[in-house]
Amino acid sequence: DVKVTQSSRYLVKRTGEKVFLECVQDMDHENMFWYRQDPGLGLRLIYFSYDVKMKEKGDIPEGYSVSREKKERFSLILESASTNQTSMYLCASSPGRGEGTRSYEQYFGPGTRLTVT
Amino acid sequence: TQLLEQSPQFLSIQEGENLTVYCNSSSVFSSLQWYRQEPGEGPVLLVTVVTGGEVKKLKRLTFQFGDARKDSSLHITAAQPGDTGLYLCAGSRITSYDKVIFGPGTSLSVIP
Numbered sequence: 304d305v306k307v308t309q310s311s312r313y314l315v316k317r318t319g320e321k322v323f324l325e326c327v328q329d330m331d332h333e334n335m336f337w338y339r340q341d342p343g344l345g346l347r348l349i350y351f352s353y354d355v356k357m358k359e360k361g362d363i364p365e366g367y368s369v370s371r372e373k374k375e376r377f378s379l380i381l382e383s384a385s386t387n388q389t390s391m392y393l394c395a396s397s398p399g400r401g402e403g404t405r406s407y408e409q410y411f412g413p414g415t416r417l418t419v420t
Numbered sequence: 421t422q423l424l425e426q427s428p429q430f431l432s433i434q435e436g437e438n439l440t441v442y443c444n445s446s447s448v449f450s451s452l453q454w455y456r457q458e459p460g461e462g463p464v465l466l467v468t469v470v471t472g473g474e475v476k477k478l479k480r481l482t483f484q485f486g487d488a489r490k491d492s493s494l495h496i497t498a499a500q501p502g503d504t505g506l507y508l509c510a511g512s513r514i515t516s517y518d519k520v521i522f523g524p525g526t527s528l529s530v531i532p
Binding site: 404409410412 | 524
């Protein structure tokens, strides 16, 4: 089974701090994604990566950056945390092209509940 | 912008009842996935449908992809409290760098 792990389940940070959220997948997937999930707004894509050192902006990239130095690891960075970044952060991976219908199947980590005070 | 709509937004039913939730779009998708998310956890993939008109069954859950590949439904027979959760549909298009578009979800509560 695919396993996606996230570095923390719960995190409390202060406004202005730099925050690192780490995600690791163990299935050699090409694609990795970062979402945030807020009540009433659903899942919103922040950034995704389809290869090592490659990244693409999602729908809400402002205030975030990402790093993918190794295929299995995708990091989300909040350069200067703000209270409006309090949210549930979800990492996901998918096999990538060439896997037929499985290409789009996303496997999620358990999420990190981030509170910025 | 491509949108996926889901209905109803909230659903509360008694154990043993049947229910259907819907996922609709004006866009055609190459495939569509359904996920279930329990509170405080990440979504878990339930099924992928690919062919227009396709029907897939997963125990008491029946998934159908519309003939035009623009919509889908999830039917649960004899709902149980363990079915409680947020049901998300997600559509994918070949040209989208393997991104998917998620619907807002249907929050299901099954009361014992």
